[in-house]
Amino acid sequence: MSVSTGDPTDGELEIVEVETAGVDDDGTAVIDDVVVAVDKDGTIVASDETVIVATGEGGVVIDETISVVGDDGELHILEEEITVVEAGEAE
Numbered sequence: 001m002s003v004s005t006g007d008p009t010d011g012e013l014e015i016v017e018v019e020t021a022g023v024d025d026d027g028t029a030v031i032d033d034v035v036v037a038v039d040k041d042g043t044i045v046a047s048d049e050t051v052i053v054a055t056g057e058g059g060v061v062i063d064e065t066i067s068v069v070g071d072d073g074e075l076h077i078l079e080e081e082i083t084v085v086e087a088g089e090a091e
Contacts, residue, residue, distance in 0.1 A: 013037045013045065027056025045069045058087035 016038055021031045030053050037046040046068045053061045062083040067075040 013039060029054045043069075044075065047075060055087065060085045 014037070015035060017033065017035045019031065019033045021029065023029045030051070033050045033052075035048045036044045039045050047066070049063075049065050049067075051061075051063045060083075062081075064079075064081050065077055066079045067077050070076045
C-alpha cells in the first residue's frame with residue numbers, strides 16, 4: 001500500500017506492517033505490531049509499534065510508541081503511551 005504525502009516532489013511513502021505473536025508455557029500472550037512508513041529509497045521515516053502482553057491470569061499491558069526520523073537520521077520517540085490493567089480490575 002502506498003500513501004501520497006501530498007507533495008508531488010517528495011514521492012510516495014510505502015506503509016509496511018509486521019505482526020508477530022506468541023504464547024509461553026504460563027499462558028502469557030505477546031503480540032507485537034509494527035507499522036513503518038518507508039520512503040522511495042527504502043529508508044524508514046516513521047514507525048508505530050504496539051506491544052500487547054496478556055497474562056494467563058487476565059492482566060494486560062499495552063505499550064504504543066510512535067517515532068519519527070529527526071534531522072540526524074535517527075528515529076526519535078514522538079509519543080509513548082503505556083496502559084496497564086491488572087487481573088480483576090476490569091470486572
